[in-house]
Amino acid sequence: MKALSHWPLEQRRRITGVFTDIDDTLTSEGAITADALRALHQLKAAGLTVIPITGRPIGWCEPFMRGEVSPPWPVDAMVAENGAVAFVPDSADFSSQNSLQRPSGMRRPLSKRYQQDASTRAHNQARMQAIAAKVCAQVPGVGLARDSAGRETDLAFDYHEFAQLGPAQVDQVLALLQAEGMHTTVSSIHIHGCFGDFNKWGGACWIVQTLLGRDLTQELDRWVFVGDSGNDQAMFQHFTHSAGVANIARFVPQLTHLPRYVTLSERGSGFAEVANALLEARQAG
Template sequence: MHLLSQWPLEARRRITGIFTDIDDTLTHDGLIAPEALQALGDLKATGLTVIPITGRPIGWCEPFMAGTNGPAWPVDAMVAENGAVAFVPGAANAVTSQINLQPTSYMREALSKRYQQSIEVRTANRLRMDAIAAQVCAEVPGVELSRDSAGRETDLAFDYAEFAHHSPETVQRVLALLQSHGMQTTVSSIHIHGCFGDFNKWTGACWIIRELLGRDLSAELDQWVFVGDSGNDQAMFEHFTHSAGVANIARFVPQLSHLPTYVTPSARGAGFAEVAQAILAAKRHD
């Protein structure tokens, strides 16, 4: 990893869009850092496409998109559950039927929900996931589903570092159980994830750019940057030409096969703001 200050000016000038993780990249203890929220707005005001992409559930994302618990985040879309589902601005008739989550009236008016899987596939997967969740909780002492699981539609998440504190050995035991059922797994800074489907943040990013813009993300990676901090960001670090880890990525570095190109001086939301400032400073030089 190189210092963020080594990101070439010409490369920063070409940036037209930014993907970012949420937990521990924009937020700390579940709250967005004020400087990160300001940075999102500054990037949008400059005309950049801004898309958070997270392992969090789609239900957890709704207040940030809709502005029901504070100001709506100034973003173009929000991709959840490691790429399986997204909120985008749109008409009511674009909201797709779902499992265990009823949309609010505000969301029906302002947002639409997009999925990569059909309702039939999601329904069948839900039954399988419920049984697997019960097995994991029964066989691995102390492990529980994440507290945000009520809003999840396409994956399972188990808490190992948000409210719980589990050892690396426990994390590996949960992963092995999920994988024994054919689930794809990832580990974020706080949760262990399992899903049925080829979902990760990279495939989710490519999907949402096709959905929103009708373009091929892989063909224009010199115009995009990704900012993240943990294991479920590895696919983005692997594929993006320009990527940055906020400083708190340091605790995960020994576990990562793919590292970001750059690292910020500061952690979490302050680090994200540093990436935004590097881009905006380059734009001012145009």
């Protein structure tokens, strides 16, 4: 990883879209930081497309997309459950637009989009209920994440949000999920398992096609991803431009794929560094 200051000006000037993780990238202790929120507003005001992509459940994302939180988040869509499902603004055709211009605070009907059909989701949900009970019974101290009521396509077990589990417990949960045929990832706070090879990279490609009618793989020089942990690895692997906020340091020994750049600051302040680098490049142009 190189310091963010090494990111060439000309490359930054070409960026038109930002994907970002949420937990411990925009937030600290579960709440978005003031500088990260300000950065989101500044990026949108400059005309960039901004899409958070998270392991959080789709139900958790809904109030942010509806503008029901104060202050609201100025984003164009939210991809949840590590790429399996998303909220997008409804009643509009975005396929010919270069950037979604959703005014800050504007309440708009939402459309929920899935990568799996309804019958597949229903079948998987029944399987996941049984697996969740098995994991909680076999691994002492393990419980489902508190946001699980809003989940539709995956399981999440808390290891570092409200609980504090050790590496051995995390490994045990992962082994049980994998033995059931589940795809697994580990975020900065949760252990995830799902049926279907969902990851943030696949979700990013899907949402760009869904919203903009374009192929993300053909325009990676115009996007940047910002993240901090294990479930961001697929994004670090595929994105031409990627940045880790400084708190990624605790995961580095466990990661196969690292971001190209790293910020000086942690969490929301680190995200603000990336936003400032983009805005400065535009002003310099």
